[in-house]
Amino acid sequence: MxxxxxxxxxxxxxxxxxxxxxxxxxxxxxxxxxxxxxxxLAEPIWLLAAFGIIHGINEWFxxxxxxxxxxxxxxxxxxxxxxxxSYIVLFIFGLRLCALHTNKSLNKLILPFISxxxxxxxxxxxQPASIWPRYFLGLPAGVLCAFGFYLYYRDNKKILKLxxxxxxxxxxAIACGVYSILGGLITPKAxxxxxxxxNYIVFFNFFGIPVQLLRAVCAIILSWAVYNILAIFTWExxxxxxxxxxxxxxxxxxxxxxxxxxxxxLIVIDPSSKIKxxxxxxxxxxxxxxxxxxxxxxTKLFKKGTLLKNKILRNLIKKESLNNYEIDCITKGxxxxxxxxxxxxxxxxxxxxxxxxxxxxxxxxxxxxxxxxISAEKFAVMGKVSGIIGHELRNQLAVxxxxxxxxxxxxxxxxxxxxxxxxxxxxxxxxxxEADQLIDNILTFSKTKLPDLKPxxxxxxLLRNIEKIVCLKxxxxxxxxxxxxxxxxADELQISRVFINIILNALEAMGNVxxxxxxxxxxxxxxxxxxxxxxxxPGIKDGDKEKIFEPFFSTKEKGTGLGLATSKLIIEAxxxxxxxxxxxxxxxxxxxxxxxxxx
Amino acid sequence: MRIKHKILIVxxxxxxxxxxxxxxxxxxxxxxxxxxxxxxxxxxxxKNFSVVIMDIxxxxxxxxDTLKILKQINPRISIILITAFADDIFYKESKNNIDLKxxxxxxxxxxxxxxxxDILRQKKETLPQSAPLKPNGEK
Numbered sequence: 038m039x040x041x042x043x044x045x046x047x048x049x050x051x052x053x054x055x056x057x058x059x060x061x062x063x064x065x066x067x068x069x070x071x072x073x074x075x076x077x078l079a080e081p082i083w084l085l086a087a088f089g090i091i092h093g094i095n096e097w098f099x100x101x102x103x104x105x106x107x108x109x110x111x112x113x114x115x116x117x118x119x120x121x122x123s124y125i126v127l128f129i130f131g132l133r134l135c136a137l138h139t140n141k142s143l144n145k146l147i148l149p150f151i152s153x154x155x156x157x158x159x160x161x162x163x164q165p166a167s168i169w170p171r172y173f174l175g176l177p178a179g180v181l182c183a184f185g186f187y188l189y190y191r192d193n194k195k196i197l198k199l200x201x202x203x204x205x206x207x208x209x210a211i212a213c214g215v216y217s218i219l220g221g222l223i224t225p226k227a228x229x230x231x232x233x234x235x236n237y238i239v240f241f242n243f244f245g246i247p248v249q250l251l252r253a254v255c256a257i258i259l260s261w262a263v264y265n266i267l268a269i270f271t272w273e274x275x276x277x278x279x280x281x282x283x284x285x286x287x288x289x290x291x292x293x294x295x296x297x298x299x300x301x302x303l304i305v306i307d308p309s310s311k312i313k314x315x316x317x318x319x320x321x322x323x324x325x326x327x328x329x330x331x332x333x334x335x336t337k338l339f340k341k342g343t344l345l346k347n348k349i350l351r352n353l354i355k356k357e358s359l360n361n362y363e364i365d366c367i368t369k370g371x372x373x374x375x376x377x378x379x380x381x382x383x384x385x386x387x388x389x390x391x392x393x394x395x396x397x398x399x400x401x402x403x404x405x406x407x408x409x410x411i412s413a414e415k416f417a418v419m420g421k422v423s424g425i426i427g428h429e430l431r432n433q434l435a436v437x438x439x440x441x442x443x444x445x446x447x448x449x450x451x452x453x454x455x456x457x458x459x460x461x462x463x464x465x466x467x468x469x470x471e472a473d474q475l476i477d478n479i480l481t482f483s484k485t486k487l488p489d490l491k492p493x494x495x496x497x498x499l500l501r502n503i504e505k506i507v508c509l510k511x512x513x514x515x516x517x518x519x520x521x522x523x524x525x526x527a528d529e530l531q532i533s534r535v536f537i538n539i540i541l542n543a544l545e546a547m548g549n550v551x552x553x554x555x556x557x558x559x560x561x562x563x564x565x566x567x568x569x570x571x572x573x574x575p576g577i578k579d580g581d582k583e584k585i586f587e588p589f590f591s592t593k594e595k596g597t598g599l600g601l602a603t604s605k606l607i608i609e610a611x612x613x614x615x616x617x618x619x620x621x622x623x624x625x626x627x628x629x630x631x632x633x634x635x636x
Numbered sequence: 637m638r639i640k641h642k643i644l645i646v647x648x649x650x651x652x653x654x655x656x657x658x659x660x661x662x663x664x665x666x667x668x669x670x671x672x673x674x675x676x677x678x679x680x681x682x683k684n685f686s687v688v689i690m691d692i693x694x695x696x697x698x699x700x701d702t703l704k705i706l707k708q709i710n711p712r713i714s715i716i717l718i719t720a721f722a723d724d725i726f727y728k729e730s731k732n733n734i735d736l737k738x739x740x741x742x743x744x745x746x747x748x749x750x751x752x753x754d755i756l757r758q759k760k761e762t763l764p765q766s767a768p769l770k771p772n773g774e775k
Binding site for chain 2: 428431432436443469470480
């Protein structure tokens with residue numbers, strides 16, 4: 038009953054049998070394990086795939102023969118040849134698999150020799166054609182594969198155990214072993230040993246199931262095992278990918294760290310002159326957030342026209358790099374920052390310009406230091422020189438003045454003394470006094486030391502000094518002071534001198550008749566305190582606006598020209614600035630700017 | 637009966653010493669000159685001066701050091717320091733001290749002569765009171 042069922046459905050068994058091997062072949066090929074894989078199995082496994090596909094086709098070929106009832110010798114020989122081919126491939130696979138363990142390859146002539154004999158026998162012998170490939174190729178190939186899988190597992194025990202592939206290898210080995218017997222030993226009936234005993238009919242009668250069914254089961258089990266073995270390649274490629282990804286990530290982090298820890302500004306500009314990258318230090322110096330500035334034109338960082346002027350870009354492109362170029366940058370808060378830039382052109386593979394990499398050093402500290410050094414030196418030299426000159430001149434002036442006085446004493450009261458002589462002596466005395474006054478001013482100017490900085494209230498200092506100044510009735514002095522003026526670091530005595538100098542100058546300029554308005558307020562984003570002294574005098578000639586702060590420049594008849602020069606010296610030593618301009622309506626204004634915080 | 641007050645002039649500038657003494661002699665004072673601190677000290681030991689007019693900056697011992705020694709020799713001596721520089725500190729010190737005055741070069745002779753007369757007058761007023769020796773600046 039069951040036997041009959043099997044016999045009738047032998048075509049389905051062939052179909053499944055063929056499909057199992059065919060699928061195995063396709064599965065292996067679709068996986069295409071890389072030849073560079075650390076698993077050496079990857080190299081010969083394509084042979085197993087080839088076997089699967091060829092053998093699958095062989096089964097289907099026999100299926101067609103069965104259904105259509107083709108039983109001619111030609112059909113039988115064709116089927117046997119396909120079978121032979123499939124077993125040759127499996128044989129090679131088995132050999133190669135074992136060779137992975139022994140590291141020795143079998144004599145290369147053996148297989149062609151056996152194959153030749155098998156093919157000859159197929160054509161010559163009158164026994165069923167499939168017997169020969171089964172005995173001489175199928176059986177040894179199956180055994181080789183069984184050993185091959187087992188040995189491969191033994192050689193790679195550690196890693197395969199870890200990957201939980203142990204049972205698949207063992208299953209594959211057993212399936213191959215069983216298959217070698219079922220496929221290689223159980224053959225069609227023939228009239229010689231062992232085919233006369235171990236054949237399909239005897240098998241069927243003994244077990245009650247056709248050998249093809251068991252072969253199909255073997256094929257399915259083998260396919261399942263191989264399919265699972267393939268997972269080791271998936272795992273490998275994933276782990277490769279992971280480690281590659283890790284490598285890339287760590288390289289990226291490394292570079293990012295380097296860029297981040299550079300304390301200089303690093304800017305990358307693309308060919309369309311937009312900012313492509315700017316590092317943290319650059320953002321900090323320039324006051325931008327990265328997202329505010331990346332993608333914006335690079336010219337935004339500089340004063341208009343700076344890059345065009347001096348042909349900076351053209352030179353850079355021509356020479357490919359430019360070193361130590363001083364350029365002023367403009368921060369977000371519109372503050373000028375002197376920077377020392379070095380840049381170079383990035384080129385792409387084809388030699389085209391890919392962008393510009395520029396590194397800039399903030400020169401503010403250096404410049405401040407330089408200025409401080411220069412002014413300290415200036416102070417020291419001026420002090421020394423004018424000290425010597427002052428002392429020497431005063432001694433000589435003292436002798437002259439005494440001499441004039443003596444002569445005058447001698448002549449006074451004598452009846453024959455000419456009035457002119459006395460007049461001349463008086464003139465001499467007056468000039469000496471003037472000269473002495475000049476020395477006094479020079480000494481004040483030169484003795485101006487570096488400021489002794491302490492927190493001070495500019496408002497109080499100004500008001501206190503205004504009180505000291507005696508104004509004529511014709512002068513109107515007004516003040517306009519912001520409610521909140523922050524304390525700043527300054528030298529009170531020096532700042533007082535500046536205020537008095539400027540106020541006295543202004544009063545003198547308008548002949549002590551007119552109005553003087555003093556306006557003090559916080560300016561420049563709370564970074565500076567600006568004090569404006571506006572008089573209603575004649576104003577300053579355009580060409581004199583800079584000159585009035587130079588030493589010994591005076592528009593007054595009797596002035597040493599040191600008052601404003603001393604003021605400038607003091608204000609600059611405080612990190613501030615002093616300038617002059619004419620008011621819109623009438624008179625001149627002196628503008629003093631003092632930083633709230635020293636840089 | 638006018639007493640001829642003795643005045644010592646100390647300055648390394650000989651010309652200044654000379655014409656200063658010319659003027660003061662003309663005003664009736666008895667003048668001695670010294671061109672440095674050492675000679676000033678020698679002179680001090682020989683004569684009883686009322687006033688010493690002395691430069692601060694001098695080679696050898698400067699005016700300020702000389703001053704201390706002169707004071708040891710004659711505690712009652714009045715000293716006028718003449719200097720090309722005059723620092724605020726000296727001025728403050730000399731303001732209410734009859735024994736020490738500071739005058740800046742070039743000297744305004746009218747007020748200088750007045751200063752000398754003033755010192756001598758105060759000395760005269762305090763002279764009868766033999767002790768204490770320290771003169772009193774107030775009139």
